[in-house]
Amino acid sequence: MNYNSFNTPVSLRQMKITDVFWKKEMELVRNEVIPYQWEALNDRVEGASPSFCMRNFKIAGKMNQEKAQKGDKYVEPQYSFRGFEALPEDPNHLEEKFYGFVFQDSDFSKWIEAVGYSLTQHPDPALEKIADEAIDIVCGAQQEDGYLDTYYIINGKDKIFSNLRDHHELYCFGHLTEGAVAYYEATGKDKLLEAAKRFANYIYNYFGEEEEKCKGYPGHEIAEMALVRLYEVTGNRKYLDLSSFFIEQRGTKPYYFDSENHPDQTRKEENHLKYSYHQAHLPVREQKEAVGHAVRAVYLYSGMADLARLNEDKSMYEACESLWEDMVEKKMYITGGIGSTHMGEAFSFAFDLPNDTAYAETCASIGLVFFARRMLEIKPKAKYADVMERALYNGVLSGMALDGKSFFYVNPLEVNPIACYKDERKHHVKPIRQKWFGCACCPPNLARLLSSIGSYAFTESEKTLFVHLYMGACLTKKIGNQDIEVTIQSKFPWEGHVAISVRAKDTDFELALRIPGWCNGYQISDLEQFEIRKEDGYLYLKKNWLEEEHIQISFQMEPVLVAARTEVRETVGKVALMRGPIVYCLEEVDNGKDLHLLSVEATKSITLIDKKIEHESVKAITAFGKRTLKTEENGLYQPFKEKQSKEVCLTYVPYYVWANRGENEMQVWTRVE
Known part of the structure; x- marks a missing residue:
């Protein structure tokens, strides 16, 4: 490990992105996504799931003002296992209590982070004014001791940090810190940064190796890498030490989560596999396989890579490298998607990469980009940047419509719309992008990544x-x-x-x-x-x-037919098409229904064509292929005989633009002649 090779991202204030392709995406975020998000955070998007995010901050702030009169009595919150407060029958008459998921605060934090990055490339006094007013609301909710999480501020603070596994306080802190640092670096305004520091100090005094302190760690990771950013902007070593504590404590026995009072008490210490969902089954240096919730995993690995760099920690780097190789060589889709199963939004076993039930959450590809850049900071190896590029152009961009007004949470590689509606195993797969989500992590994650894209392109x-x-x-x-x-x-x-x-x-x-x-x-x-x-x-x-x-x-940028390893059962006898960093797919709108009846002829020429998709100019590809003909057959099964086919011209479009022309079938992997 060559420590002299360490490098850091070029500051966004040292660059201006002029790229035709990426500047268009950034402007889409600035003009469409950021304003749309702000409306969503304030529950003003008709037909979209309400967020309640800013409403919760306002209620918490009001409670702060009334605290002297009302006291600080705890009221038992009425949450389900996932911590979601159901809406009353008449949503126009909401009670003054917490609504939404326990991690609802993080929606604001991701929004303000995107705003900060956007302002570095395009100063906007009107947007900055809105952001400053929003920060005032959020900071108004902070307690005198520095604690800032509206779920417990509204419901009562006597149970804070009592359910680290599920209740996301440290996750919300992490996103708050990421947003605060981004806004400070963009504007020089430190009000939110000071709030994040006060919350970080509260957490530092609560958790640690000292006997009297809590030995817990986040259920959903992100605080680990956020604390590193706070350390880098403040120079205060205790934030780096706290990140290190959370990471080193993870997976040690006795398992901390066993000491918490969870609604489900089925997770026992002897069955350590139950902890793999949270990457808490083994100490991090002993983890060799990417397991569990995919987003949580890559957030943890990003924090581990940060520590490996800053502490010049060879064994931590080697653990990161092992996890990287397992993930990229055995568990990653050709699009840069990770997390193949909807059960736990998680990694499955090696080479289990189903196309039509793929989860491949947008946030997971974004987290993979985070991890890749941090590995590049330790050692600039092209293999990390290759994956980062693949994920950005495919698994990330597919999560947003070309007009920036709808989003995918899940990014499958094969879609039959009928199955999305009628097959319970595929209900998580949507044939069209959605306006918003109750669990709205993906749209704001997209906004913050695309607004900061330059820091992934260049390091120094x-x-x-x-x-x-x-x-x-x-x-x-x-x-x-x-x-x-x-x-x-x-x-x-x-x-x-x-x-x-x-x-x-x-x-x-x-x-x-x-x-x-x-x-x-x-x-x-x-x-x-x-x-x-x-x-x-x-x-x-x-x-x-x-x-x-x-x-x-x-x-050289030539179209190439790509095959997967033979261990990937779902793609045997099939190929995907790539050109440069772009993965291509077939859509029904270009090729007719029943895409499964198509095959591509590998030995014939492939042609590049210009194509317009919803005002987007892209390079599409045509190829020779065949369509298996349907026949009138008696019975569901009959003796084998060779099927008849006809020659057809196949039209491939970039995967990231699919589903922008209405609901239709799509597939990435196609049978090969």
Whole structure:
């Protein structure tokens, strides 16, 4: 493990994203998703599930004002096992109590994080004013001691941290902290950051190795990596120590969750597999297999990677590497989706990757991107960036409609709409995107990731700029007392052409370019003028830089039919189509019904075409194929005879744009001739 290679994300304030593809997505978030989210947080979206998020903060703030008169008496909350307060028959006459899931506070936190990132790229005084007013409401709910979770503030604080496994207080704290740091770094305003610090101090005084402190840890991870961000922005070591405590304590015996009074008492210490859902079945350094709830898992692994980097912890890095390899080589869909089963939104066993019942939650792919970048910060290996790129262009972008007004929670690789409605095993799969969700984690997660996309494209060490994703941008970097400038123009993902200009005269600046794993060849202009080294899939370029240098790169980007390992039973005899980082699929609207009757001919030519889908210009692909003909047959089964077929032209579209033209069948994997 080479600690000298550590690098950090380029600050969003040091860059301007100019990329045609990603800037469009960012503007969609800014103009559509962020305002829409704000309406949803305030329960003003007709036909969408109410959030109650801001309402809960307002009630908690009002209770703070009335606390001296009413006291702080605990009222037993009326929650189900999942902690959701059912609506009264008349939602227009709500009582002054907590409504929604126990993690409802986090909806605001993810929204304010997206706002912060967006403001770095597009200053917006009107949006900033709304955000400041929202922060006032949230901070008004904070208790004098620093505690800030509306579920327990409203219901009574005498049971705080009594159900760490299920009740998400530390999860809500984590998102609050992520949002506070993002908003502070964007605007310089620290009101929310100070609230997050006060809550963090409260938690630090409650949890820890000292005998009198609680030995628990989060049921749903994110506090671990959020505390690292708080440490990095404040320099206060105790936040890093608290993150380390939560991670090191996890999975140790006796299992902490056994000491809590849960509605279900079936989880006994001797059956440690029950704890795998929370990644609490083994100490983290002993975990070699990605298990349990997929989002929780990659959030934990991200925190582990942070600690491995900051503490120069080789064994922690090795644990992260083992978990990465298990996940990517045995449990990841071709789209970068993870978590194949809806039962627990979880990882299944190795190579169990069903297409039509896939869960592949949008948030899980987002968490995979978090993990990948943190592994890149430790060691820039192209394999991490390859997966990050795959997840971004496919498993993440598919979660949002092209107009930014509807969303997928689940991202299957095969859909028959009839099954979505009539097969209980597939009720989690939706054939069309939804306006909003009662458990609304995916839309705001999308917003915060896309608004900060530049921090995943570029990282830097003292003298090196790493280009992990080829994204149009203007960046500045300081080497010694001198500012250098790098401008990137990219035609990704539709073409493999990249132009880079560098202004780094009289510096020993080094440019590290990722060579994508999908690329069979590339050309770089005037390569002989550079000092060159290749390492872990990156090409490092150094020279005696002149006033302004220009580099032209062309990556081969050809359509490729891809097969899965034979252990993946659901795809034997089938292929998927990729071009560059984009996974393609067949839709009924282009190819007719009964997609399962289609096959693609592997030996015939594949053609690239331009196509418009809901005003989106994409590169589609046509290929020769066959359609098995239906025959009039007596009985459900009959003796085998070769089926008749006819030649057809298949039209493939990028997976991320599917379901933007109405409800229809879709499939990624197709039989091959």
